[in-house]
Amino acid sequence: MPLTHDRLDFIQPTLNGPSADLESALSLAIHEHRLLPGTKLGEDELSEIYGVSRTVVRTALQSLSHSQLVDLKRNRGAFVSQPSVREAREVFEARALLEPRTANSAAERMTDAALVRLEAHIAAEHDALESGEPGKALRLSGHFHIEISRIADQATIAGFIERLVARSSLIIAIYWRRQSALCEKHAHHALVDAFRRRDGAEAEALMKSHLLDILTALDLREVKATNGSLRDILKP
Amino acid sequence: MPLTHDRLDFIQPTLNGPSADLESALSLAIHEHRLLPGTKLGEDELSEIYGVSRTVVRTALQSLSHSQLVDLKRNRGAFVSQPSVREAREVFEARALLEPRTANSAAERMTDAALVRLEAHIAAEHDALESGEPGKALRLSGHFHIEISRIADQATIAGFIERLVARSSLIIAIYWRRQSALCEKHAHHALVDAFRRRDGAEAEALMKSHLLDILTALDLREVKATNGSLRDILKP
DNA sequence: GCGCACAATATTGTATACAATCTGCTGCTT
DNA sequence: AAGCAGCAGATTGTATACAATATTGTGCGC
Numbered sequence: 001m002p003l004t005h006d007r008l009d010f011i012q013p014t015l016n017g018p019s020a021d022l023e024s025a026l027s028l029a030i031h032e033h034r035l036l037p038g039t040k041l042g043e044d045e046l047s048e049i050y051g052v053s054r055t056v057v058r059t060a061l062q063s064l065s066h067s068q069l070v071d072l073k074r075n076r077g078a079f080v081s082q083p084s085v086r087e088a089r090e091v092f093e094a095r096a097l098l099e100p101r102t103a104n105s106a107a108e109r110m111t112d113a114a115l116v117r118l119e120a121h122i123a124a125e126h127d128a129l130e131s132g133e134p135g136k137a138l139r140l141s142g143h144f145h146i147e148i149s150r151i152a153d154q155a156t157i158a159g160f161i162e163r164l165v166a167r168s169s170l171i172i173a174i175y176w177r178r179q180s181a182l183c184e185k186h187a188h189h190a191l192v193d194a195f196r197r198r199d200g201a202e203a204e205a206l207m208k209s210h211l212l213d214i215l216t217a218l219d220l221r222e223v224k225a226t227n228g229s230l231r232d233i234l235k236p
Numbered sequence: 237m238p239l240t241h242d243r244l245d246f247i248q249p250t251l252n253g254p255s256a257d258l259e260s261a262l263s264l265a266i267h268e269h270r271l272l273p274g275t276k277l278g279e280d281e282l283s284e285i286y287g288v289s290r291t292v293v294r295t296a297l298q299s300l301s302h303s304q305l306v307d308l309k310r311n312r313g314a315f316v317s318q319p320s321v322r323e324a325r326e327v328f329e330a331r332a333l334l335e336p337r338t339a340n341s342a343a344e345r346m347t348d349a350a351l352v353r354l355e356a357h358i359a360a361e362h363d364a365l366e367s368g369e370p371g372k373a374l375r376l377s378g379h380f381h382i383e384i385s386r387i388a389d390q391a392t393i394a395g396f397i398e399r400l401v402a403r404s405s406l407i408i409a410i411y412w413r414r415q416s417a418l419c420e421k422h423a424h425h426a427l428v429d430a431f432r433r434r435d436g437a438e439a440e441a442l443m444k445s446h447l448l449d450i451l452t453a454l455d456l457r458e459v460k461a462t463n464g465s466l467r468d469i470l471k472p
Numbered sequence: 473g474c475g476c477a478c479a480a481t482a483t484t485g486t487a488t489a490c491a492a493t494c495t496g497c498t499g500c501t502t
Numbered sequence: 503a504a505g506c507a508g509c510a511g512a513t514t515g516t517a518t519a520c521a522a523t524a525t526t527g528t529g530c531g532c
Contacts, residue, residue: 017486018485019485053486053487053488054487055485055487055488056485056487076493076494
């Protein structure tokens, strides 16, 4: 029986060294919107907090910058990324291109075990919402998409989707409009239903409209109250 | 009048520090098949060759590992990646998914300046072949695809394609069968012709068959004379 | 002679020290 | 008072030293 998807799903404990742990911790915080776009991530600061040397902090930050979660500016430091409106649109265009087809493939290759995993995943999302952890719920709902892409069994494309989901989390942090409630629960449930019926076409359509729903719930106008970084939005 | 595309097109001189330079140099060598998959990249070795400290070597290697050009094994070292047959198929499936549509977009947004760039690019490929630099020609022909994706003006997808092209270079290094000549010249020329006519549908079709041509010219069977790494192909 | 254990060597991982660069302030000049 | 020069502080970039780990070589026992 699968565990509820907790942080263990994100963090693979110390096998790749301390820097991977720190990277996971920061990634988690960003995905849960505890670290907001624009926040500066000082090296000394982090090295003190986590009790490691700047060397490993540096490694982790570089890694995060490659996955586009943080922006590394030479001689200036590391900042949580702030995708522009343009990038936001591009990310969701790319997702609309990749994910529906991937959902279709996933439906074809769906196994009972995978179905159970997805259902447990949705349950965990629900629990997180109930227990007043919206950040965790948001992270899980993003991870739901990653889980699907993995079931589709195309590691390369799954990797791209993982990047896109990560970037989407930042986009949501910046451009989400408060009034529209984040009710992915229904959409995810409908997807699982389609998967259960191995209905690829339906899953594809559902995923497509689901992504569109998210996109239209965004308020894609420049600079929503940037905290932290400053000056970068005024420069050119 | 655009310069012939030389290494300057790959290397943006020291603005991001020595590690970016080293990364570019290694990336270039890998793309030109002077460094073959499986080759070990020792840190001391590189630091001596390029006259920099291991710190910057390390940074460069990490960067390359994130773009999947090198494989970083904890406590073992860095090796030029060796994509498996399965990965090879996935990469070309992903390319078949992304690039034809991207070529279509590129045709729509094609400008005269961009056309000139592409033509110069093909000329450079030709020159490289003529002057007995097949590695350089191969690298350029890969970069041709990246150039197109940039013209399509979708940075996110262009980034994905760049990764795929890089990985394709490794795949070709491993699985290319000698007998089939690499005659991309004709395909690239046909693509430019379609672009010149702003014929998106034609460009899309051409790109699709072009990718298929490359894929079918590969000999996708496990382990073609792996040099270097060993043991990893015998382990499980 | 073969196989295993242990030591020697080499290579990577981490921490720390020093250098380079940027930021922000002070105080002078106009 | 506004603006610029230059200095002080802080932060990042780089190099080096040390620790941990894996690989290789040697010798002992069988």
